[in-house]
Amino acid sequence: MFRYKDSFVTNEKGKVIAVSGGLDNENRNIVMEQKNGKVHQRWRVVYVDEYEEEPTKGQLNKKFGLYVERDFYVVSSLPDKRYLDVINNRNMVIKTKNGRRTQVWYFHQQSLTIRTRYNN
C-alpha cells in the first residue's frame, strides 16, 4: 500500500519509491529506499485525461525552448556571428558559415538531446 503526498510515493514503513542510483536512464530500475528528499524520489501524478502529449516533429518543446526535429544553426552573438560547428568529427568550435552539415543541429525529442545533422 502506497500513499501519494508532497510528490513522494510512500509505504507504511516510511520508504519511498525512487529511481535506482538516481540515474535518469532508459530501463533504469525503480526501488524503495529511505526518504532523502532528492529529485530521484519525487514524482508527479499526471491523470491521463490531463496528460499533455510530448511534442512531435515541428512542435515546440516548451521546457527545452526548441522545436522538435526542426533543423537549426546556432549563431554566436560575438561580432563576427560565427556558427557552432564540429571539427575532426568530434570537437565543437565556432566557424564562419560554410554550408556544411556540421553546422546543422536539431532537437531530438526521444532522447531530449541536441543532435548534429553531420552524421544523422
Place this chain on the structure above:
Amino acid sequence: MQIWSTNSGWFQVFKYQNNQFINWSNNKVLDVRGGKDEEATPVQMWGNNGSKAQIWNVVYIDTADKDRTKGFNKDFGFHINRPFYLRSRMPMKRVAECHGANNVWLKRWRKNTTAQQWYFDEVSKTLKNNHWKSHSLDIQGNGTSNNVRCTTTNSRWWQLFRYENRFIKNERGKVLEIQGNVDAENRNIIMHAPHGRINQLWDVIYVDEWKGEPGKGELNEDFGLYVERTFYVVSALNDGRYLDLINNRNMVIKTSNGRNT
C-alpha cells in the same frame, strides 16, 4: 565540448532559454572559450556570466535568410558568384590558373580559359575555380604546407581567403605570392608572410569587366606602346640618332640608315 553517441546522460541534456544553452543539471552555459571571436575557437560549458560569448541565436533553417547569390561580400572583399581573374601585378600580368584540378600556377592570360577564372562562393565562403567547380583555392596539407593548390571544397580555414589592399590574405595573416619573385610562365604560387613586394600584389578583375589584352595595332596602356606596330627609337641628343643593332647583338645609336636593325 564534443559530440558523442546519444545516451541522454545529464551531460547531454541542455535547454535553450534566454538565448543561452543551459545544462539541465549543473546550469552551466555554452560559452566561446576566452570570448575569442576567431575561426575554430573551441566552445565549452562555463558558469553563467551573461557575456556575449554565452549568447546564441537559434536560426531555424526553414526561416533563415537564403544565401545571397549575388552582391558584394564585405567580409571577404569579393563579389558573389561573379567570375574573376586573379592577376599578378608583376610586369607580365599573368593570372593564377588551376592546373589539372591540382596545382595553381602563374600563366599568361588566355581567352575563355575557365581554369583561369575564379569566383567567390557565398555558401562555402571559398574561392572556387570556374572550370573545376567542385574545387577551391586551398593551402596544401590542411594548411601545413606553403603550397597553394586547387582541391575539393571543404571550407576549412586553409580554404578561406579575403581580398584586402591588393593582398589575398588568409586568417593566419599569410598572403598569396609568386614563389621566388620570378614573373615566369608556370611559376608556382604559395602562401608567405606579407612583405608588400610586387609578387604579393594582385588585381581581382571580374571577367565581365575584363578588356582582354590589346591586339595588333592597339595601344598597351601599361607599356605605352602599340602592339606589333613598327617604330624607330630616336635619341633626344642633338643629332637625333636612331637606336640600332650592330654585330647582331650590341645596341648603339646611329644615324638613320633605312636598315631593319
